Amino acid sequence: MNEKIIQIIPAPSNLMYAYDGGTAQPVACLALVELADGDREIRAMGLTNGEIFEEQPGAILFFESDAN
Structure with a gap:
């Protein structure tokens, strides 16, 4: 598996x-x-056990709405 991270940006x-x-x-x-x-x-990418940044394969991604 020869993958390379090109760029990282903050998530919304x-x-x-x-x-x-x-x-x-x-x-x-x-x-x-x-x-x-x-x-x-x-x-x-998300934190695993509050300390390691890892890809989150198989997770559901969604935008949390502000219902105020």
Whole structure:
């Protein structure tokens, strides 16, 4: 697996991720990743155990609305 992070930007403050039945967590940043075949994709990154930034594969991404 030869992938390379090209760029990282902060995620929108209301972009969240959750796994089935889990608690919603904020997405920390978005990473532009170049794949081994040269294609590029954007991946959501979040904190795992409050200390490690990791990709969150299989998570549901959604925008949290301000219902005020």
